[in-house]
Amino acid sequence: MWHPLRTTNLGLLSNIESLFLSAQGSDPSQFPDLGRATTVLVGSDYGGEHQGALYRSYTFLLTDLETWQDWEPSRRNIRTQHGLGSRRMEYKKLRDRVRQRILPQFLREVGTLSGGTITFLVDRSIDSLFTKDGAIDPGSPPYDAFAHWKQGSFEKFLRITHLLGFLVAGLSRPRQNILWFTDEDEVAANPARLGELTKAFGHVASVLVQHDLGHLRCGTTASDHGDQSIEDLVGIADLVAGTVNEVLDAYRREGVIPTSELVVPLPDGLPAKVLELVNWISDSRNRLRPLVVALDQQEDGLISVKRFTFHGGH
DSSP: OOOOSOOEEEEEHHHHHHHHHHHHHHHTTSSOOTOOOSSSEEEEEOOOTTTSEEEEEEEEEEEEEEHHHHHHHHHHHHHHHHTTTTTOOOOGTTTSSSHHHHHHHHHHHHHHSSOOEEEEEETTTTSSSSOSSSSOOOOTTGGGGGSOOHHHHHHHHHHHHHHHHHHHHHHOOTTOEEEEEESSGGSSSSSSHHHHHHHHHHHHHHHHHHHHOEEEEEGGGOOOOOSSSSHHHHHHHHHHHHHHHHHHHHHHTTTOBBBBBBBBOTTTTTOOOHHHHHHHHHHHTOTTTTEEEEEEEEEEEEEEEEEEEEOEEE
């Protein structure tokens, strides 16, 4: 469950928290109860970099290590039963026949996993969430230690560490360990970048989290030991991120954007894999309880916060 932050004046994060508390008030099971966990397990994936996308997306799967270990036999059984081998269940590769065949059962099993997925969508017209003066400059104070970063990559780096730090602040409890695995992309492309990411996440968490944490560790999908467990953890976040971006792109082409207040039919012509995934995301029996939050640029320069609710189709 979401525990209100005692820190005030968090700007945009305060507005996001207000939406979270409203969602939890309407549905107390919206957020995972990680209170008994020894270790909070996080997998993250990012999307919306393609031309024409409305939003850049940042998806985080949060569960606990004990729950994941209990789920491990089911995960291994699916892989063995369907001959998945080393294939990762990622959105852009679902045209593969083996992945297509396994997808329905994989989603059913994932839906039994206790936890939560939270996707943040950031309007691509927003240059920075950290300055009102256009794109952020990693070569200027207080960011001059990151002068070797490209501008876009550094903004992504800051968004990921702050959004995850915010989630840890609201969902974790005292003395819990945090074990985070991220997709191996530009923000964690090599050990040096991963080290910077880990250090920055630790700093953000120390500011936002109002209780003592245990160990904080970060890794990438390159840390997988060959059983594909880390690949599958991050792959679940990838499936959610890919689906959300695909559906919103389709809505954009039709000139319609869904909101939490309005139920609109799914766009025409969605591929079967997308319908399968949207039905899974919108299924109330799904214990991962996907939540999608959009940050939009307003005409007055401010950033609005709203929730997208998806409704399944056939």
